[in-house]
Amino acid sequence: MWRTLRLALALLTVFPLAPKEARPEEFRQTTPFFPLAGYALGLPLALLAILPLPEGLFAALALALLLGLTGFLHLDGLLDVADALLGARPREERLRLLKDPHLGAFAFGVGGLYLLLLWQALALAREPLFLLLLPGFARFAILLFLHRYPLLGPGMAGLVRGGPWAWGLLFAWPFPALYPLPALLVLLAAWGVAHLAARRLGGLNGDVLGAMIALSELAGLLGYALWKAPGG
Template identity: 55%
Template sequence: MRPFWLALGFLTTFPVPRLGPVLPGEMRSASAFYPVAGYCLGGVLALAAWLTQALPEGLQGALLLALWLGLTGMLHLDGLLDSADALLAMKPPPERLKILSDLHLGSFAFGVGFVHLLLKWQLLASGPSPWLLLCLPAVVRFALLVPMNLYPAARPEGLGAGSREGRIGLALLFALPAMVLFPWQALAVLLAMLLLARWAARRLGGGLSGDVYGALVEIGESVGLLVGVWLRMH
């Protein structure tokens, strides 16, 4: 159970047993349980959507967004903001890597963050299916493992980098039910995350960082919600 608890504790704010120091290679094993951690997150979101369905759409969307951010500790949002400052800067790759390490936020972070949160709020206010809310986080966290293993780590010291070269086959097995239920969302999420990862790797000199992993998760979730809205309209 330790790999599961490591994945849950890394990706969410759910309480987990005291695990002590993370040993070398443990995050690779934990990466197989990323989709399971996604189901845990999605289960709470789906339940919250069902309990708040009588509220006005805008208010329900805001509450779901706040819950989503709280359950992830804003880990992925922080990665999106840092990545925006670094990847959009007109600097060479080594300077962009330094920007990723800077704790301060610049104008790119505020602009991208505002637009992203506004879009995600509107997508949640559109009333996505609780089943999609259950499955989407699992799909995204499996899809994350694909670019994570395709591109080297730009900064090998982080826990995200330690998750590379894990048991992606087992992760696929866990994510498969969600992908079967929502195949178009899963395809769109994977393509969007691969395209963003390719662009980010070129901007950073060939590798990806933990901040970029967070950005990929945020963008993947919004793409999945957007495709869900589009399918309901057609």
């Protein structure tokens, strides 16, 4: 169990915990631990929320932690997917752009809006328990759709597909129980990205999963701000 948890943390965070010579079947066994890997990211956010920091500074530091502790991989996936999915192009061109390391106009536009909204949403969602649980549920949410839609190739998505992902609900259930509206928006955001990728690209890959996590976390944060707003 500890070996599998270490592998899940290595897949989803920058923590150097990957065991040596992991076998393909071990990657599939990591899926129930995706929420725990998310909690490892949420814990620093929760601790930061306790400190007496101005809202703007707290949000900036929380944003830096959320991006930095994931190695900016989810943001990178969001930017790649934005270029590939948006605009009127044939499928072959979309797939080429998905692999292109250069950024286009859609990547810059989506990335800028994402960071601005994420900073503001973090400033409005300064509840330690919420910040602890949200990253865990977002990483569970992608598994619901990873096993429904086709894949573009093996890669990271192919490595984890087929594992006992449903057991992850044992770790992820507190978030929807405590925050039903944000949880619903997390699921809708993850589904929206997956559905659009399946229609326009033909399936999912690691970049799409990263975009799903990035946008579902943002949706959850915005949902919290709406839910906790006066009269919400």
